[in-house]
Amino acid sequence: GIKKSDASRNKADHEPDTSSEEKDQETTEDVEETRKSLPVYKVRSQLLQLIRENQVMIIIGETGSGKTTQLAQYLYEDGFCNDGRLIGCTQPRRVAAMSVAKRVSTEMHVELGQEVGYSIRFEDLTSPNTLIKYMTDGILLRETLLDDTLEKYSCIIIDEAHERSLNTDVLMGIFKTVLKKRTDLKIIITSATMNASKFSNFFGKAPLFTIPGRTFPVQVIYSKFPPEDYVEAAVTETVKIHLSTPIDSGDILIFMTGQEDIETTCDVIKEKLLQVYIKKYGISKFSEINDLEILPIYSALPAHIQSRIFRSTDNNKRKIVVATNIAETSLTIAGIRYVIDTGLSKLKVYNPKIGLDSLAITPIAQANANQRSGRAGRTGPGIAYRLYTEESFDDDMYVQAIPEIQRTNLSNTVLLLKSLSVSDVLKFPFIDPPPLQTLLTSLYELWSNGALDNKGCLTPLGKEMAKFPLQPSLSKILLVSAQNGCSEEMLTIVSMLSVPQVFHRPNERQEESDLARSRFFIPESDHLSLLNVYGQWRNNNFSSSWCKKHFLQYKSLVRAHDIRTQLATVMEKQGIQLVSSGSDWNIIRKCICVGFSHQAAKISGLGKYIHLRTGMDVQIHPTSALFGLGDLPPYVVYHELLMTSKEYLCCVTSVDPFWLMESGFLLYDIRRMKTDKEMNPRTYGEYDIRDDDQKGEDNLDLAIKNCI
Ligand code: ADP
Numbered sequence: 057g058i059k060k061s062d063a064s065r066n067k068a069d070h071e072p073d074t075s076s077e078e079k080d081q082e083t084t085e086d087v088e089e090t091r092k093s094l095p096v097y098k099v100r101s102q103l104l105q106l107i108r109e110n111q112v113m114i115i116i117g118e119t120g121s122g123k124t125t126q127l128a129q130y131l132y133e134d135g136f137c138n139d140g141r142l143i144g145c146t147q148p149r150r151v152a153a154m155s156v157a158k159r160v161s162t163e164m165h166v167e168l169g170q171e172v173g174y175s176i177r178f179e180d181l182t183s184p185n186t187l188i189k190y191m192t193d194g195i196l197l198r199e200t201l202l203d204d205t206l207e208k209y210s211c212i213i214i215d216e217a218h219e220r221s222l223n224t225d226v227l228m229g230i231f232k233t234v235l236k237k238r239t240d241l242k243i244i245i246t247s248a249t250m251n252a253s254k255f256s257n258f259f260g261k262a263p264l265f266t267i268p269g270r271t272f273p274v275q276v277i278y279s280k281f282p283p284e285d286y287v288e289a290a291v292t293e294t295v296k297i298h299l300s301t302p303i304d305s306g307d308i309l310i311f312m313t314g315q316e317d318i319e320t321t322c323d324v325i326k327e328k329l330l331q332v333y334i335k336k337y338g339i340s341k342f343s344e345i346n347d348l349e350i351l352p353i354y355s356a357l358p359a360h361i362q363s364r365i366f367r368s369t370d371n372n373k374r375k376i377v378v379a380t381n382i383a384e385t386s387l388t389i390a391g392i393r394y395v396i397d398t399g400l401s402k403l404k405v406y407n408p409k410i411g412l413d414s415l416a417i418t419p420i421a422q423a424n425a426n427q428r429s430g431r432a433g434r435t436g437p438g439i440a441y442r443l444y445t446e447e448s449f450d451d452d453m454y455v456q457a458i459p460e461i462q463r464t465n466l467s468n469t470v471l472l473l474k475s476l477s478v479s480d481v482l483k484f485p486f487i488d489p490p491p492l493q494t495l496l497t498s499l500y501e502l503w504s505n506g507a508l509d510n511k512g513c514l515t516p517l518g519k520e521m522a523k524f525p526l527q528p529s530l531s532k533i534l535l536v537s538a539q540n541g542c543s544e545e546m547l548t549i550v551s552m553l554s555v556p557q558v559f560h561r562p563n564e565r566q567e568e569s570d571l572a573r574s575r576f577f578i579p580e581s582d583h584l585s586l587l588n589v590y591g592q593w594r595n596n597n598f599s600s601s602w603c604k605k606h607f608l609q610y611k612s613l614v615r616a617h618d619i620r621t622q623l624a625t626v627m628e629k630q631g632i633q634l635v636s637s638g639s640d641w642n643i644i645r646k647c648i649c650v651g652f653s654h655q656a657a658k659i660s661g662l663g664k665y666i667h668l669r670t671g672m673d674v675q676i677h678p679t680s681a682l683f684g685l686g687d688l689p690p691y692v693v694y695h696e697l698l699m700t701s702k703e704y705l706c707c708v709t710s711v712d713p714f715w716l717m718e719s720g721f722l723l724y725d726i727r728r729m730k731t732d733k734e735m736n737p738r739t740y741g742e743y744d745i746r747d748d749d750q751k752g753e754d755n756l757d758l759a760i761k762n763c764i
């Protein structure tokens with residue numbers, strides 16, 4: 057596995073702030089008491105018996121019943137590691153994998169990373185001593201590439217299966233074969249109450265076991281009218297609850313859509329409450345308020361801040377937790393009595409026909425709404441305020457959420473399956489099959505990128521690409537860059553593309569931060585601008601104060617630096633050289649073009665572009681460095697096509713049409729333009745690159761015929 061780099065050993069960034077946690081340290085007796093009080097403890101021997109008797113089992117239990125933290129320990133205590141094999145437990149979310157591993161290491165009185173460890177993409181905190189390994193489902197999926205029967209595990213817990221994350225779904229399909237080859241391997245699938253019989257049927261009527269619950273009634277209160285502004289509605293409700301109920305009556309959990317909304321919500325709650333407190337108690341600053349604590353939680357939040365939600369506050373303080381759907385089932389927060397549910401979540405939905413990801417605030421499903429409400433009834437009777445009408449619950453919400461596999465790009469998955477020698481991906485045992493069009497588009501994309509040959513088999517290039525924990529196009533530009541002498545630079549670019557937003561744009565200082573961002577612009581390319589940011593940060597000794605001054609997210613940069621080190625190791629292992637192109641940045645743009653030629657657009661008017669393959673009208677995202685050029689360039693390739701308010705190309709690089717022609721020869725045709733005055737001045741000189749319909753059609757037919 058990949059190890060953490062030295063550069064990241066900056067404790068403050070990666071590890072919980074232990075000094076301030078010390079005071080909350082539970083004693084050994086406390087830990088034992090807590091473990092024994094969990095619902096799963098009462099059925100411990102029954103469960104172990106069933107696991108011994110069955111190869112696959114489905115365990116259902118309310119959130120907080122102890123599935124994630126206890127099952128692995130029970131298996132360990134029962135001797136599942138005696139022959140040196142591991143117990144693995146997968147999580148759909150990175151945050152959950154880290155926080156649960158930490159918790160279990162505490163319960164077992166071992167150092168995190170020793171007997172109990174975790175592994176998430178680009179961060180491996182395990183050692184040769186590790187016996188219980190928490191990891192994201194993506195990590196286990198990649199491990200199947202190295203060992204397709206997963207020999208090192210005696211038992212694997214697929215946790216949070218009801219979430220139906222893409223990787224969990226694919227893993228379950230893969231296990232169908234693995235189980236036949238490894239009759240000694242145990243698989244435990246755990247799920248919240250929703251949808252569990254589906255898993256049982258998938259594994260030939262595997263037994264279902266329900267952990268007897270311990271929940272209290274939750275009163276559900278709907279809004280009479282749909283709110284105009286859900287942030288405002290949530291704030292109003294929160295303030296009302298906080299001011300009208302005794303502090304010790306319980307904590308408040310608000311379900312919001314994403315980071316931005318969460319931060320706004322926290323800010324507005326502070327503001328509103330401060331106004332009240334100023335009048336009531338004559339204080340002047342929020343920090344003087346000592347009867348509440350407002351805690352945001354979303355996956356991009358650093359771990360040591362996240363761990364604050366588990367700390368018990370004293371009875372004179374109320375916790376107000378503002379979370380994404382991460383708090384629905386994967387993290388249990390004690391003491392919640394009031395739930396405020398916006399009924400919304402931020403969802404990315406992929407349209408395979410045009411390769412467009414839409415990121416939109418979408419109503420959640422009824423099953424999720426019920427999960428959210430349930431969070432109020434763990435320690436006593438609770439109240440759930442739904443910020444939507446009962447009609448909206450009945451009419452606008454699906455009963456169950458649509459699984460990720462049916463709404464996402466599958467290029468990565470298809471490449472992985474091909475690497476696992478699944479020759480016909482359409483016949484793979486999917487628990488719910490993805491849309492046919494998505495599979496076909498992925499096959500086409502991989503074929504046009506040279507990962508698959510005309511028969512749909514993995515090419516040597518495809519095999520190399522699959523070795524990187526990256527999306528196929530990014531693996532490809534890394535490989536191509538090595539041949540072209542700019543792998544040092546491309547490594548930086550790919551790493552910078554693998555982290556959340558590096559530019560910080562606080563609401564109240566937008567103009568200032570936009571100006572700061574523009575100072576990093578390389579007008580030909582957003583990719584090169586990212587390279588520039590990293591380079592300058594490195595020249596400033598990776599300083600955090602420098603980041604702050606220039607409106608850069610220090611944590612994102614540290615993570616990019618970390619990822620860079622990890623990827624360099626992968627490259628080294630594969631014997632790929634790290635070479636710098638020095639000041640020649642055109643070669644870098646050319647390499648980007650090679651990997652992204654299927655994602656190209658041509659200018660079609662003032663500020664407008666037309667997608668070369670689909671003919672769709674698109675625009676360059678307003679934050680792009682390309683607006684720094686006098687004129688927008690005639691041809692561009694892009695990293696992502698994202699629909700928010702419009703169809704935007706995000707992270708764009710201007711390219712020479714001849715590069716496009718060379719690398720996209722399977723897709724495009726070049727035509728000599730008329731040399732008379734009709735010639736569109738915006739096309740490149742005398743030439744025009746266009747999607748060759750016939751060529752495209754023929755090639756698509758060929759690809760489909762051969763690939764399936
Ligand atoms: P389940 O997986 O069934 O939802 P868990 O095993 O996650 O249940 O949780 C069991 C108990 O452990 C819960 O009461 C929860 O509050 C507690 N717990 C889980 N993670 C942590 C943590 N990081 N710190 C403190 N307590 C935790």
Ligand code: MG
Binds near residue numbers: 120123125215216386
């Ligand atoms: Mg759990």
